[in-house]
Amino acid sequence: MEFKELDPILHSQLRLAVMSLLISVKEAEFTFLKEKTNATSGNLSVQISKLKEAGYIEIIKQFNNNYPQTICKITPEGIIAFENYVKALQSYMTL
Amino acid sequence: MEFKELDPILHSQLRLAVMSLLISVKEAEFTFLKEKTNATSGNLSVQISKLKEAGYIEIIKQFNNNYPQTICKITPEGIIAFENYVKALQSYMTL
């Protein structure tokens, strides 16, 4: 058994946490992700941008009660990438 | 359920692969690790040093058939760290 490549986009604690949340909730606000992950705004902003560039999530910017609101949704590619990442990890876990 | 911290020493593809191998074989030569992980010598050298500094492995340098030989062994702390890392990962995997 060889070691599978670990998708570098997902092999990041914060991006993985975000994806993990989006897998279960399907759609989440920036503030929700920030609270759940305990990330700083700056870091979260950068990381969701990377996930978007990779095509793993969709980012929707809108206004809610006069405030800007950033919504994140996982894409089908994102779901597949997450599943593959989990599978790849198992090759390291001596399961 | 919150996300557990991922030990940064282990959250590296190559170091994780090395630890995964050492969990199963208990002791391995540098060249064996290099072949199994497909790493370059330089990268492997750096990463096993970090694992040693963290106390996760022991490095024994000796000579074998006139050639230098570097042997790596996992330590009890290394085993615990690996197990904790695997447990922490599960909090991201929505198992």
Place this chain on the structure above:
DNA sequence: AATATTTGGTTTATAATATAAACTACTTTA
């Protein structure tokens, strides 16, 4: 009504990490 504070972020600068390239030291083979 001006000013301070809060919300909800982004951009930028810096620190940490991973990796490859270059190098060292020695051995074997031609």
Place this chain on the structure above:
DNA sequence: TAAAGTAGTTTATATTATAAACCAAATATT
């Protein structure tokens, strides 16, 4: 004895992660 191979280490560079600083607008305070 020169070339090539073994077994690595060191160093330079590219990539990543993170925090600090900033921005724009809303709301609260005096």
